[in-house]
Structures are given as structure tokens and as C-alpha cells.
Amino acid sequence: MSKFKKKSGDKSPAINTSALPDIVFMLLFFFMVATKMRDREMKVKTQLPQATEVEKLEKKSRLHYIFVGPPIDPKMGTTPRIQLDDAFATVDDIQAYITLQNSKKDEAEVKYMTTSLKADKTVKMGIVTDIKQELRQVNALKLSYTAAKEIRED
Amino acid sequence: MGRKSRGTPEVNAGSMADIAFLLLVFFLVTTTMDIPTGLQVALPPITNEPPPESVQKKRNVLEVLINANDQLLVEKQLMTIDRLRQKTKDHLTNEGRDPNLAISSTKAIVSLKNDRGTSYDIYVQVYNELTAAYNEVRNDYSMQEFGRLYSELSPNRDQAKIKEVKTKYPKKLSEAEPVSLGGK
Numbered sequence: 001m002s003k004f005k006k007k008s009g010d011k012s013p014a015i016n017t018s019a020l021p022d023i024v025f026m027l028l029f030f031f032m033v034a035t036k037m038r039d040r041e042m043k044v045k046t047q048l049p050q051a052t053e054v055e056k057l058e059k060k061s062r063l064h065y066i067f068v069g070p071p072i073d074p075k076m077g078t079t080p081r082i083q084l085d086d087a088f089a090t091v092d093d094i095q096a097y098i099t100l101q102n103s104k105k106d107e108a109e110v111k112y113m114t115t116s117l118k119a120d121k122t123v124k125m126g127i128v129t130d131i132k133q134e135l136r137q138v139n140a141l142k143l144s145y146t147a148a149k150e151i152r153e154d
Numbered sequence: 155m156g157r158k159s160r161g162t163p164e165v166n167a168g169s170m171a172d173i174a175f176l177l178l179v180f181f182l183v184t185t186t187m188d189i190p191t192g193l194q195v196a197l198p199p200i201t202n203e204p205p206p207e208s209v210q211k212k213r214n215v216l217e218v219l220i221n222a223n224d225q226l227l228v229e230k231q232l233m234t235i236d237r238l239r240q241k242t243k244d245h246l247t248n249e250g251r252d253p254n255l256a257i258s259s260t261k262a263i264v265s266l267k268n269d270r271g272t273s274y275d276i277y278v279q280v281y282n283e284l285t286a287a288y289n290e291v292r293n294d295y296s297m298q299e300f301g302r303l304y305s306e307l308s309p310n311r312d313q314a315k316i317k318e319v320k321t322k323y324p325k326k327l328s329e330a331e332p333v334s335l336g337g338k
Contacts, residue, residue: 017171024174031181049275051282053289054191063190116190119274126270128277136200144192145278 044069044083046118050150057144062112064101064140066094068127069120080123082131091127094134102140114142193281198329213254214261216245220280222271229254235279242287246323247294259291259323267330284327292323 046069057063067083082089084097102110115135119128135143218238219227226233228241246262248255256262264284268277289305296304296319300312307316 017168021170021174024171024178028174028178028181031178031185035181035185049278051193051278053193053282053285055194057190057192060190114194116192121273121275123274124270125268125272125274125277128274129268129270132197133200136197139199141197141199143195143197144190145195145281146190146192147278147282149191 040086042067042083043072043086043088044081044120045072046120047122048118048146048148049121051145051147052150052152054147054149057116057146058112058114062109062114064098064113064115065118066115066131067118068123068131069118070122080120080127082127091130091134094131095138098135098138098140102138112142113140114144115140116144116146118146193278193285195281211257211261214256215263215265216242216256218264218266218280218284220266220268220272220276222269224273224276226276226280235276235283238280238283239287239290242284243291246287246291260321263326263328265328265330288323288325288327292319295319295322 044067046067065084068080069083070078070080071088076088082091082094084093089097098115102113105113117128117131132143135141217227217229221227226235226238228238233241242264244252245255245264246259248257248262249259250257266280266284292304296302296307296315299318300307300315304316304319307319309316
């Protein structure tokens with residue numbers, strides 16, 4: 001029996017780390033699942049303007065997105081286009097889109113809905129003004145010119 | 155030589171944690187939980203009837219025009235964007251001193267008009283400067299009255315204070331219906 005006697009007392013026993021990979025993998029899977037690489041496929045280029053007075057927007061579920069910018073695909077030309085969800089759209093589609101999106105929401109929530117306008121820097125105001133007019137028509141009066149936070153040194 | 159092999163040898167899983175950590179760090183770095191930020195605008199509700207012909211004294215209205223060439227015209231004078239903020243602040247805090255600027259802060263109006271050919275970037279910059287001017291005068295007033303910045307007032311506890319600041323400096327930023335003048 002003494003043949004199998006453990007040696008003890010020499011060193012403190014090593015900490016069992018065999019569960020460490022499991023824990024790390026769990027975290028890994030959490031981040032893999034939680035990471036949303038991209039919400040939708042972008043068809044237009046939107047290089048956002050910068051502003052110092054930006055405010056944080058409401059939660060994502062309370063946002064409508066409208067993208068405006070020159071198409072990424074060079075075959076589509078360079079004229080700025082509107083993108084709603086995953087497809088190109090025209091100014092006339094905005095009213096229907098907002099109405100449809102609002103109908104999916106709770107009625108009480110509709111008045112908190114903000115439209116996030118992601119427009120490219122190079123876009124002219126003409127198209128932006130048209131969008132604003134359409135939004136006014138469907139009573140979607142909360143608008144946000146999405147812009148990146150600019151840090152200025154004063 | 156004197157090794158005894160009993161069963162399958164154990165796979166060394168010691169580096170598994172390292173590999174998993176590497177992947178974990180990669181995902182941590184690439185994850186952009188970006189919070190969308192933007193300039194908040196409240197659009198005026200649409201009405202079919204023409205707007206009432208309000209008589210605003212000329213001095214109370216600060217006219218800001220941006221043309222199709224992205225040039226800024228403030229009160230019929232050419233101006234650069236970096237001077238717009240100070241000009242707007244002067245207008246809002248004038249309280250009747252300068253005969254060309256607003257008679258009081260509660261009556262002061264900023265009127266923004268742009269062309270269809272104005273670039274969005276310049277428009278956002280101008281809008282940003284105007285918003286900044288309002289925020290700054292509100293902050294100054296709040297600091298002077300309550301010893302705290304307007305932006306730091308809590309919407310729940312300081313409702314009365316926020317209301318007072320808002321009454322003192324109401325955000326009257328009107329946007330005219332756009333016109334196409336630049337021919338672009």
C-alpha cells in the first residue's frame with residue numbers, strides 16, 4: 001500500500017484550470033451571438049457629417065432608418081439614392097414605409113418614434129428637404145440628422 | 155524505454171484556453187456597440203392652410219441663409235461658419251442693447267433658409283452651430299441662476315428649472331420652405 005501513497009506536503013496543490021476553457025468559450029459564444037455585425041446590407045454609401053452638439057438617440061427599437069447617399073455599386077451611377085431597409089426606394093415610398101413600420105409598433109409607442117436620417121456628407125439638401133416634407137406628411141415629426149461626435153479642441 | 159502506456163494518452167488541453175482567449179479578444183475588439191448619435195430636430199406639423207402672417211419685427215429675426223455654393227449669409231452679410239455661433243449668441247443675449255439684434259431673448263428668432271443645392275454637410279454644420287449657440291446661452295443662464303449647467307439638470311428633479319431656462323431662451327429656430335435659386 002505504501003507504494004501508492006501520495007507525495008504530499010512538498011508543494012501547494014495546483015489549481016484545477018480544466019474548466020477555464022469552458023468559461024472562456026461561454027464568454028466567446030456570448031460575444032459572437034451578441035455581436036451584430038451589420039443590421040442590413042448597405043446599398044448606399046453614407047459618410048456621416050460631424051457635429052459637436054449631438055445627442056444620444058432613443059433605443060434602437062424606436063428608430064426608423066432612412067439612408068441617403070451615392071450607391072456603392074458603381075453601375076448604379078453616382079446620383080444619391082434613398083435606401084429603406086434593404087432596397088432602393090424613392091421619395092414617394094417613404095410615407096408608405098413609415099406607415100407600415102408604425103403599424104407594427106404599439107400604438108402608444110408611435111409618438112416616440114424618431115427617424116434617423118443617415119445621409120452622406122456630399123448629398124444636396126434638395127433630397128433631404130423632400131424627405132423632410134414626406135415625414136411631415138405622415139406626422140413623423142421627430143427627426144435626427146445622424147452625425148458623428150466631433151471633438152474640438154478649444 | 156521504461157514507459158508504460160496505459161489507455162489513450164491524455165490530450166494536452168492547456169493551450170485551449172489561450173486559443174479561446176484569443177478569439178474572445180478578437181470579438182471584444184471588433185464588436186462595435188455603437189450608440190447612434192445625431193442632431194435632434196422637431197419638424198413643424200404640416201398644415202394645409204397658409205401660415206398666419208405673423209408680424210415679426212425685423213430686428214428679432216436673425217436671418218441665416220446658405221446658398222447653393224455653400225456660402226453663408228447672416229443678416230445679409232457674408233460670414234464664415236466659425237463666427238456664426240458667436241453671432242447667434244449675441245443675438246439671443248442682446249436684450250435690446252444693439253438696435254439691429256433681438257429686443258429680448260424670449261422674442262428672438264433664428265430663421266434658417268437653405269437652397270436645394272446646399273450640401274448636407276454644410277447644412278449640418280450650420281445647424282450644429284445654431285444648436286450650440288442655444289445650448290451655450292442656456293448653460294450660461296442656468297449656471298448663473300442655479301449654479302449648474304443646463305445640460306446637467308436632471309429631467310426628473312429639476313423640471314421647474316428646465317422650464318424656466320426654456321422660457322427664458324425658447325428655441326425658436328424656424329426653417330423656411332426651401333427654394334431653388336442656385337439652379338443646381
